Amino acid sequence: MLEVKNLVFAYPDQKAPWNFQFSVAPGQCIAIHGASGSGKSTLMNLLAGFLEPQSGDILWQGKSLRHRPPWHRPMTSVFQEHNLFEHLSVEANIGLGIHPGLKLTQEDQLAIERGLQSVGLGGFGKRIPGDLSGGQRQRVALLRTILRQQPMMLLDEPLTGLDSDTRDLLRQLLLEQKALGSLIVLASHDDEDRQVLADSICRL
Amino acid sequence: MNLQPSAPFSRPGWRLWPGLAIAGALVVLAMAGLGALVWEASLPDMNELWRSRYLRTVVAFTVWQAFLSVVLSLLVAIPVARILARQSGFPGRVVLLRLMELSLVLPSIVAVSGLVSVYGRQGWLTGFANDWLGASWNLYGINGIVLAHVFFNAPLAARILLQAIESAPTSQLRIAAQLGLGRWWYWRAVEWPAVKPIMPGLAALVFTLCFTSFAIVMTLGGGPAATTIEVAIYQSLRFEFDAGQAALLAMVQLAICGFLWWLAARDGLTASLLPDRQVASHRSKAGSSFWARSGDAAALGLFVLFLVTPLIAILLRGLPGIGSAFFPEGSFSVNPALLDATLRSLAIALPAGLMSVSASLLILACGTAASQPAITRLTNVAAYLPLMVPPLVLGTGLFLLFRPNLGNSSEGLILVTLINAMMALPFVLQMLRGPMGNLDSASRQQADQLGVLGWYRWRWLHWPRMRRPLALAMAYGTGLSLGDFGVIALFGSLGQPTLPVLLYQQLGSYRIDAAAATGLWLVLLLLMLFSLFNRLGSPLFNAGLASKSSRTVPEPEHA
Numbered sequence: 001m002l003e004v005k006n007l008v009f010a011y012p013d014q015k016a017p018w019n020f021q022f023s024v025a026p027g028q029c030i031a032i033h034g035a036s037g038s039g040k041s042t043l044m045n046l047l048a049g050f051l052e053p054q055s056g057d058i059l060w061q062g063k064s065l066r067h068r069p070p071w072h073r074p075m076t077s078v079f080q081e082h083n084l085f086e087h088l089s090v091e092a093n094i095g096l097g098i099h100p101g102l103k104l105t106q107e108d109q110l111a112i113e114r115g116l117q118s119v120g121l122g123g124f125g126k127r128i129p130g131d132l133s134g135g136q137r138q139r140v141a142l143l144r145t146i147l148r149q150q151p152m153m154l155l156d157e158p159l160t161g162l163d164s165d166t167r168d169l170l171r172q173l174l175l176e177q178k179a180l181g182s183l184i185v186l187a188s189h190d191d192e193d194r195q196v197l198a199d200s201i202c203r204l
Numbered sequence: 205m206n207l208q209p210s211a212p213f214s215r216p217g218w219r220l221w222p223g224l225a226i227a228g229a230l231v232v233l234a235m236a237g238l239g240a241l242v243w244e245a246s247l248p249d250m251n252e253l254w255r256s257r258y259l260r261t262v263v264a265f266t267v268w269q270a271f272l273s274v275v276l277s278l279l280v281a282i283p284v285a286r287i288l289a290r291q292s293g294f295p296g297r298v299v300l301l302r303l304m305e306l307s308l309v310l311p312s313i314v315a316v317s318g319l320v321s322v323y324g325r326q327g328w329l330t331g332f333a334n335d336w337l338g339a340s341w342n343l344y345g346i347n348g349i350v351l352a353h354v355f356f357n358a359p360l361a362a363r364i365l366l367q368a369i370e371s372a373p374t375s376q377l378r379i380a381a382q383l384g385l386g387r388w389w390y391w392r393a394v395e396w397p398a399v400k401p402i403m404p405g406l407a408a409l410v411f412t413l414c415f416t417s418f419a420i421v422m423t424l425g426g427g428p429a430a431t432t433i434e435v436a437i438y439q440s441l442r443f444e445f446d447a448g449q450a451a452l453l454a455m456v457q458l459a460i461c462g463f464l465w466w467l468a469a470r471d472g473l474t475a476s477l478l479p480d481r482q483v484a485s486h487r488s489k490a491g492s493s494f495w496a497r498s499g500d501a502a503a504l505g506l507f508v509l510f511l512v513t514p515l516i517a518i519l520l521r522g523l524p525g526i527g528s529a530f531f532p533e534g535s536f537s538v539n540p541a542l543l544d545a546t547l548r549s550l551a552i553a554l555p556a557g558l559m560s561v562s563a564s565l566l567i568l569a570c571g572t573a574a575s576q577p578a579i580t581r582l583t584n585v586a587a588y589l590p591l592m593v594p595p596l597v598l599g600t601g602l603f604l605l606f607r608p609n610l611g612n613s614s615e616g617l618i619l620v621t622l623i624n625a626m627m628a629l630p631f632v633l634q635m636l637r638g639p640m641g642n643l644d645s646a647s648r649q650q651a652d653q654l655g656v657l658g659w660y661r662w663r664w665l666h667w668p669r670m671r672r673p674l675a676l677a678m679a680y681g682t683g684l685s686l687g688d689f690g691v692i693a694l695f696g697s698l699g700q701p702t703l704p705v706l707l708y709q710q711l712g713s714y715r716i717d718a719a720a721a722t723g724l725w726l727v728l729l730l731l732m733l734f735s736l737f738n739r740l741g742s743p744l745f746n747a748g749l750a751s752k753s754s755r756t757v758p759e760p761e762h763a
Contacts, residue, residue, distance in 0.1 A: 050649050071655035082646035087668050100211055100655040102664060148654070 001025050002152060002183055007056035009039075009046055017054065018042060022202045026151060029174075029184035031194040034204030040187035043204070044156045047185060048077050060152070071100075075152035076145040080160050083141035084129040090116070090140050091125040097144035115143045119169065135166035142170055152183045159193055171196050214658030216573060223570025224579060226563050227586035230626065234589050237601025238458070244451040244604050263456060266415060266432040269346055273353035273414040274407055280354060281361035284507050286395060287500045288362070289369040294501075301366075303511055304359035308631065309680055309730060311687025312356065312419040313704045314723040317711070318514030319343070319352055319424075321521055328513070344426030352420040357410045359511060364406055365399050372398040387496075408468035412461050418596060419689040419704070423711065433457045434596050438694060447604055454597040515727075521717075522724025529721035541706065542722065546729065549686055549702040552621050557682030559625035561674060564633040568640045587633045590626045599623050599691045616695035624685035631684065632677045639673040640666070675741025679734045686730060703729070 003023040010017035018039045024030045032040050045051040047058060049070035058065045065073050076097070077083075084093045094112050095102045104112075116122055119139040129137055138158060145153055155174075159167045174197055178184060186197055194201065288297065322329050323343045330341050341347070372394050380394045418434045425431060431439070433453050440450035532539050564587070571583040590598070602619060643651075643665055651661055689704040701709060703726045710719035 048649075048653060050652070070649070070652040071657060073653075075653075077649075077653060079646070082644075083650065085647055085650065085665065088664065092664070096654050096656055096664065100657065101660040 001059075001061060002185075003057075003059040004043075004047070005057045005059065007043075007046060007058065008054045009042060009051060010054065018204075020046070020056070020202075020204075022200075024183055024185065024200070026183045027178055027181045028199045029178055029186055029197045031198035031201045032185065032187040032204060033194065033201050038204040040204060041156055044077065044154050044185070044187055047073075047154055048075060049073050074150050075154050076148045076150045077154040077156065078138070078141045078145055078158045080157040081134070081137075083144075084137055086129050089126050089128055090121070090132070093129065093140060094144045094147060097148035111147060112143075115147055116140075119143050119173070135162045138162060138170065139166070142173060146173070146177060151181070152185065153177065155184060155186045155188075157188055158186075159188070159190065167193075211655065211658040211660040214655075214660075218658060219569045219573035220579075221570075223566035223568070223583060224574075226566050227570065227583045230563075230586040230589055230629075231582065233602070233626075234598060236605055237598045240451075240601045240605035242451070242455070244447050259453070259456075261429075262431050262433055262436045262453070263460075265346075265430060266434075266457075267460070269349050269353070269421075269430075269432065270411050270414040272346070272350050273357065274410045276350060276354045277357040277361050277410050277414075278407065280358035280507070281365055282399075283503060284358070284362040285365035285369060285399075286391070287504050288366050289395070290390075291497065291500050291504070300504075300508065301363065303508075304363050307356045307359040307511075309683035309687060310356075311689065311704055311723075311726055311730070312352070312417070313423060313689045313707050313711075314518060314687065314726050315355060315514060316352055316420060316423045317521075317707070317719060317723045318516075318518040319348070319355060321517030322513045323348070323351060328517070342426075344424055345430045348424035348426070349417075349421055349430060352424055353414045353417060355510070355514065356420075357413060358507075361406055361410055364402065368399045368402050369395050404468040408464050411464060415461060416457065416596065418693070419708075422689075422693075423708070434690070437596055437600055441600065441603070441694060450600050451604065454600045458597050518720070518723055518727060521720035522722075522727075525717040525721035526724055529718060529725065542725065545701050545703045545706040545722075546725070548617075548700060549704075549726075549729075552617060552624060552688075552692070552702060553682045553685035556621045556624035556628065556685035557678050557680075559621070560628040560632045560681040561636070561678050563625065563629060564636050564677065565640070565674075567633065568636060572641065588630050590629055595623050595627045596690050596694065598626070599694050603694065616697065620688075620691050620695050621685075623691045624688050625681070627688070627691075628681040628684040632681045635677040635680060636670070636673055639670045642669065672741035675737040679737035682733055682737075683730050686733070687726065 001023060002025075004020050007020040008017050009020075020039070020043050022030060032043060034040055042051065046053050049065070049068060053066065056066075060074055084090075085096070088096070091109075091112055092102060094115070095104050095108065098104060098108050098111075112125065113122075116125055119142070121136060121139055121143075124132070124136070124140075129140070132140065142158065153174075159170055162170070171193070174184060178197070184197065186193065188194060288301075291297075320343065321327055323341070324330060325343070327343070330343070333341055343351070376394050376397075380390055385393060415432070416434050417432065418438065421430065421432045421435045422438075425435065433456060437450045437453045437457070440446045440453065529542055530539055531537070567583050567587055571580055574580050574583070599619070602623070606615075606619070647665060651657070651665055656664060687704060688702075689708060692702050692705055693708075698705075698709070703722060707719050707722045707726065710716075710722055
């Protein structure tokens with residue numbers, strides 16, 4: 001269970017601080033809904049550990065994550081863009097999710113190859129992100145998230161701006177992950193995304 | 205929970221402590237050297253020495269020649285930078301920019317031999333001036349010193365000014381282009397505001413380089429009337445064995461340079477004080493008419509001639525003798541003096557380059573990892589200390605400190621290597637600062653989350669971006685040390701010369717052809733080193749990175 005308890009944060013020039021509070025169970029998806037500037041991305045960054053809250057706590061399976069650095073939190077983020085290291089190949093980008101020093105076993109390499117085929121990118125492993133379309137890049141980022149096998153996914157507008165085929169494919173992948181027990185925190189403007197994926201909604 | 209394997213050297217201390225230790229050691233080393241100087245300087249009667257005509261003459265001449273050099277260098281550099289900024293598309297611009305950067309590493313003793321060929325008594329231009337203009341010109345003395353300083357510093361200053369002009373806000377450039385501003389108003393509205401903030405620092409940089417110049421004054425000074433503090437320190441230590449006087453002179457030099465840097469740094473020195481080879485281009489109406497372009501071409505042509513003629517002279521004079529310099533009198537065995545000097549130079553320069561690059565990387569890593577402003581300040585001070593504490597002054601202090609233990613020449617050479625590495629540090633650090641800091645925040649966040657930390661972050665994120673800048677920095681660090689004729693003259697042994705010392709000895713014994721060949725060999729060695737490091741920096745393989753058909757690693761333009 002992920003529990004966000006009175007998580008308070010304000011930027012230096014912000015008068016009224018945000019106060020986030022919700023809980024989600026594994027295998028569930030919570031959609032974070034709100035207008036631009038309502039704090040969706042800030043919440044994602046707080047959960048991931050990129051921002052430090054002023055007070056409150058984040059609990060996972062009853063244990064506090066608040067003072068853990070990003071690399072010790074059981075989650076992987078996918079943003080709307082800039083999810084990949086531009087100078088590394090698709091394979092290396094995914095591989096770094098499996099081992100941070102890219103020390104991959106044959107099994108890992110096979111998993112990457114199969115994963116790429118499953119998202120329609122078979123044979124794209126040697127390319128660099130600059131050679132891929134927006135949809136292809138998001139598929140790579142999501143595949144890395146899946147292969148990293150962390151129990152939580154933080155998705156910040158991951159499907160915005162993609163064509164309908166790619167959106168359908170990625171939604172399907174996310175539903176599969178949910179069925180396998182992944183907990184998804186989804187920030188999205190899109191009603192359809194929320195209808196298809198979300199089990200609960202948190203309005204900001 | 206699937207915990208990530210931890211990366212080697214991923215604890216925050218690994219980024220902080222090594223750099224902090226090096227920065228601290230640099231400051232301690234400088235303080236220890238200065239402390240030794242102060243200790244020694246208490247021996248002579250300072251009032252008496254200060255009243256001495258010799259000291260006053262030396263200080264006055266040092267200040268005067270440095271002042272003249274700054275004024276003339278800037279008078280040349282400003283129009284050159286403006287022309288290069290407005291004429292951004294002419295063929296050979298990149299070559300000219302590289303040529304201007306050469307002044308940073310061209311050994312001064314070699315350049316002086318080229319300048320002598322053009323402006324000396326028998327020089328090409330002197331002959332022309334004497335025959336056709338009836339002018340009498342003497343290179344030796346303040347004329348030659350200032351000319352050589354302008355030769356070295358005008359290109360460097362122009363390069364820095366060009367960078368400042370090119371970094372003017374795009375909106376201003378667009379508005380100026382749209383309004384069709386003429387040259388004067390373009391200068392007032394766009395160029396001057398861009399160069400104004402760096403002018404005090406630039407003037408201080410050129411002044412310090414001229415103030416502490418050693419090889420040029422030694423070779424072109426022409427007598428006691430043209431002695432600078434740096435040369436007087438050398439003479440005190442080497443010939444008069446008067447450590448007290450050397451210490452006092454060193455302190456005077458340090459006080460003047462330190463005061464100057466304090467003045468320049470009061471408003472905060474910008475990081476763009478040294479060229480980082482990243483130059484964009486923009487268009488303005490000011491240089492677009494036929495007459496404007498013709499005028500610019502003529503002015504730039506004169507500047508190119510000024511830069512190139514000494515280099516051509518080095519080539520033409522050295523080429524006939526280079527064969528016999530290596531294989532004297534038809535012998536099939538290599539000239540041992542030249543070979544030994546080459547190996548000795550490389551034995552000093554390569555470790556010095558490596559040390560300066562390693563120290564720069566660790567100091568930069570420490571500066572970015574540190575959360576306390578005091579640590580950041582310490583790393584900044586340590587990095588630019590060699591600009592504020594001239595190497596001969598530092599060398600003098602350390603010489604006095606280690607004097608009883610500097611028993612043999614190899615220990616002296618270790619000290620030379622260390623000080624050469626320190627000398628190169630500000631330049632190398634400036635080259636690496638940009639590439640080291642260009643990992644964007646999105647990549648940093650991704651890397652944090654994926655646990656790509658420590659050694660893994662260096663291997664997969666920094667190294668692909670930094671391979672070429674590192675090779676370039678290594679080339680500059682090595683090149684600066686290879687051409688050093690300051691510290692080595694103080695600590696080196698006459699019987700075991702490096703290439704610049706051998707060249708000086710040959711010039712001193714009027715073996716002009718041999719000196720020309722040695723000079724050319726030194727330049728060729730420098731070019732070979734640059735070429736080698738350039739090759740080492742290029743991506744030889746792409747394993748784990750992008751495919752060969754894809755675009756390669758995005759790197760900064762200067763790489």
